[in-house]
Amino acid sequence: LSLHSHNGAFQPLSLPVQEMAEHGFFSTMEMWYKKEVPFTTAKSRPNGESVRTIDYIFTKKQTQNSEKRAFEVCGVLSLPFDRSSLPKDLLPCSEFPSDHFSLVADFVIGE
Numbered sequence: 604l605s606l607h608s609h610n611g612a613f614q615p616l617s618l619p620v621q622e623m624a625e626h627g628f629f630s631t632m633e634m635w636y637k638k639e640v641p642f643t644t645a646k647s648r649p650n651g652e653s654v655r656t657i658d659y660i661f662t663k664k665q666t667q668n669s670e671k672r673a674f675e676v677c678g679v680l681s682l683p684f685d686r687s688s689l690p691k692d693l694l695p696c697s698e699f700p701s702d703h704f705s706l707v708a709d710f711v712i713g714e
Contacts, residue, residue, distance in 0.1 A: 623661050631660040631708045635679045643682075644703045645693045652693065654686070660708050673713045680707035 620630075633639040643658035662674045682704055683689060690696040694703070 617657075620659065623659075627663050628661040629663070631662055631676050632679060632682070632706065635676050635708070636684075640682050641684060641686075642689075642704075643706065645689050646695075646702045647693055654689070654693075658703055658706055660706050662710070674710040675713055676708055677711045678709040680705060682706075 630639055640656055642654045643656050645652070645654040647653075662676070690698060695701055
């Protein structure tokens with residue numbers, strides 16, 4: 604499983620994320636980019652900055668039931684990958700009105 608940075612220190616994925624992986628789900632962004640996005644939120648807190656990945660879109664590559672269709676990722680909304688691309692005052696800001704980046708993925712339903 605991936606590790607994520609929180610205030611410069613790498614942290615293991617949260618227990619719910621680990622459990623999703625154990626049940627056959629994967630992070631859509633990790634599949635698309637071949638690595639997990641480094642952050643989905645970036646905000647100032649009284650004790651410092653909080654820049655980390657806490658938002659996910661989960662799906663399964665295939666289903667076990669042949670009557671069900673599998674989802675394939677065919678595109679995602681671009682996200683910043685470099686800390687220097689973050690707004691100076693972090694989130695929210697005029698360009699990103701939420702304290703989380705929007706995660707958007709397009710899927711094709713296969714047979």
